[in-house]
Amino acid sequence: MRPAGALRLVRFRGPGGAEPRLGLEEGPGGALLDLSAAEPGLPRSTRALLEMGPTALAAAQRALESGRHRVPRGTVRLLAPVGDPQKVIAVGLNYRDHCQEQGVSVPKEPIIFSKFPSAIIGPFDDIVHPQDSSEVDWEVELAAIIGKEGRHIEESSAMDHVVGFTVANDVSARDWQMRRNGRQWLLGKTFDTFCPLGPALVTKEAVADVHNLRIRCSVNGQLMQDSNTSQLVFKLPTLIAWVSRFVTLVPGDILLTGTPPGVGVFRKPPVFLKRGDEVQCEIEELGTICNKVV
Numbered sequence: 001m002r003p004a005g006a007l008r009l010v011r012f013r014g015p016g017g018a019e020p021r022l023g024l025e026e027g028p029g030g031a032l033l034d035l036s037a038a039e040p041g042l043p044r045s046t047r048a049l050l051e052m053g054p055t056a057l058a059a060a061q062r063a064l065e066s067g068r069h070r071v072p073r074g075t076v077r078l079l080a081p082v083g084d085p086q087k088v089i090a091v092g093l094n095y096r097d098h099c100q101e102q103g104v105s106v107p108k109e110p111i112i113f114s115k116f117p118s119a120i121i122g123p124f125d126d127i128v129h130p131q132d133s134s135e136v137d138w139e140v141e142l143a144a145i146i147g148k149e150g151r152h153i154e155e156s157s158a159m160d161h162v163v164g165f166t167v168a169n170d171v172s173a174r175d176w177q178m179r180r181n182g183r184q185w186l187l188g189k190t191f192d193t194f195c196p197l198g199p200a201l202v203t204k205e206a207v208a209d210v211h212n213l214r215i216r217c218s219v220n221g222q223l224m225q226d227s228n229t230s231q232l233v234f235k236l237p238t239l240i241a242w243v244s245r246f247v248t249l250v251p252g253d254i255l256l257t258g259t260p261p262g263v264g265v266f267r268k269p270p271v272f273l274k275r276g277d278e279v280q281c282e283i284e285e286l287g288t289i290c291n292k293v294v
Contacts, residue, residue, distance in 0.1 A: 006206035007060055009035075009046060009164075010199065011079040012071070020044060020079055023071065024064045025200045028287045032071045038063035046082045046201060047252030050147050050163055057163075057203070079122045081166050081201035082145055085252045088115040088195060089243055090141075090170060092185070094258025095231045101261035110234045110242045115170070115190045115256070123167070123198025123289035129275050130191050133173035136273040136293070139259035140217035140225050140281040142210070143168040144236055145201055146253040153244040158237035161249060164203040165210060167289050168256050169196040169217075169281045174265045174272070197254070199287045207285050211235055214284040215260060220277055227260030229283075 008025035010032065021036040022044055036044050039059045043049050049056045063069075092111035093099055099106050121127070129136055147163025170189065177188030204210065211232060217225035234242070239255060264271040273279065273293050282288040 003205045005057070005061065005203055007057065007064065007164075007203045008200040008206065009049075009060065009081055009203070010201075011046060011081055011083060012076040013079060014071070014076050020083070022046065022049065024060060026064070028285075032073055032076065033063060033067070034069040034071050035060055035063050037069040038066060045084060047084050050145075050251035053148075077122070078124060078199055080120045080197040081199070082197065082252055082254060083120060085117050085120075085254045086250050087247070087253045088117055088119070088256065089253065090115055090189065090256040091234065091239060091258045094233050095227060095260040096233055097227055097231050098259060098261045099233070101266050106233050110239055112243060113185045113189060115195050118192060119190045119195035121193045121196050121291070123196060123291075125196065125291060126193065126294040127171055127196065127273075127279070127291045128191075128193045129273065129293050130173065133175055133188075133191070134272065135174040135265065135270070137172045137174050137264045138217055138219060138224065138273065138279050138281075139170035139172055139263055140215055140283070141168045141170050141256045141259050142213070142215060142229055142283055143197065144255040144257060146249045146255065147251055149248065149250045151244050151248040153241050153249070155237040155241045158240035159204065161240055162204055162236065163251075164201045165207060165286055166197055166201050167199070167281050167283045167286050168254075169279060169289065169291065170256050170259060171195065178265075196281070196289050196291045198289050202286050213286070216282045217262065218280045219273070224264070225260050225262030231260060232257060
C-alpha cells in the first residue's frame with residue numbers, strides 16, 4: 001500500500017514539442033498520469049506547484065488515486081522534475097569513502113558551491129562535451145528538493161523543509177575546477193547541460209530512509225561508483241541548517257549532497273568522458289537517469 005503523501009512527480013513534453021506538463025509516475029518506470037489534465041487548475045511548473053504548498057500536493061494525491069489520464073511513456077519526453085529553481089546548491093567532499101579515495105581529511109564544515117540553473121537537463125537528455133575542456137567527469141549525487149521556505153532553520157525541523165529527492169549527475173570539467181580560473185569551482189561545474197536530473201521528484205514519504213540508499217554510476221555499462229548514502233559526512237538536516245544560515249531556501253531549490261568514490265579524475269590513470277559515452281546514474285528507490293555525451 002502506498003504511504004500517504006507518497007508521490008513521484010515528473011515533468012514531460014508530449015508529441016510535437018508541446019508545452020511542458022506535470023505528471024505523476026505510478027512507480028519507478030511505471031505508468032504516467034497527466035497531472036495537468038487531471039487537475040487543470042494546478043500550475044505546470046513544479047516550482048510553482050511547491051509554492052502552493054500542501055493543497056497542491058493533496059490535489060496531486062487525488063489525481064494519482066483516480067488513475068485517470070494515463071499517458072503512454074513512449075509518446076512523451078521526460079524533462080528535469082524541477083526545471084526553474086531559484087538556486088542549485090552543491091556540497092563538496094561529503095562522502096567519507098570519497099575523502100578516503102583522495103587521501104584528504106573529512107571536512108569540519110560543509111563545503112558549499114553552486115551550479116547555475118541553466119546547467120539543468122532532463123534525465124535522458126544529452127550532455128554536451130564543451131570544446132573548452134578535455135577533462136569532463138561524472139558524479140552521481142542525491143539531490144534534495146526544498147518544499148518550504150526557511151532561513152536560520154534548526155536541524156530538528158530541517159526535514160520539514162524538504163519535499164523530496166531526485167537523482168543528479170554533477171558533471172564536472174576538472175581542468176576548469178582544479179587548475180583554471182584561480183581554482184574556483186564554479187565554471188568547471190556549470191557548463192550548459194552539466195546537471196542532469198530525474199527521472200522524478202520522489203516525495204520523502206515514498207522513501208524509507210534517505211540516509212541508507214545504494215547509489216551507483218556506470219559509464220558505457222562499466223560500474224564506476226557504488227556506495228550508500230549512509231556514507232554522507234553531513235546528513236540532510238545538518239546541510240539544510242548550515243546553508244540556511246547564509247541564504248533563504250525557497251520552494252524548488254535543489255541541494256546536491258555530494259558524490260561517492262569512483263570518479264574519473266582520481267583513477268590511476270585518470271579516465272574522462274568522451275563524445276559517444278553513455279553515463280547511467282542510479283539511486284535506490286529514486287530511479288535511474290541515463291545521458292549520452294555528444
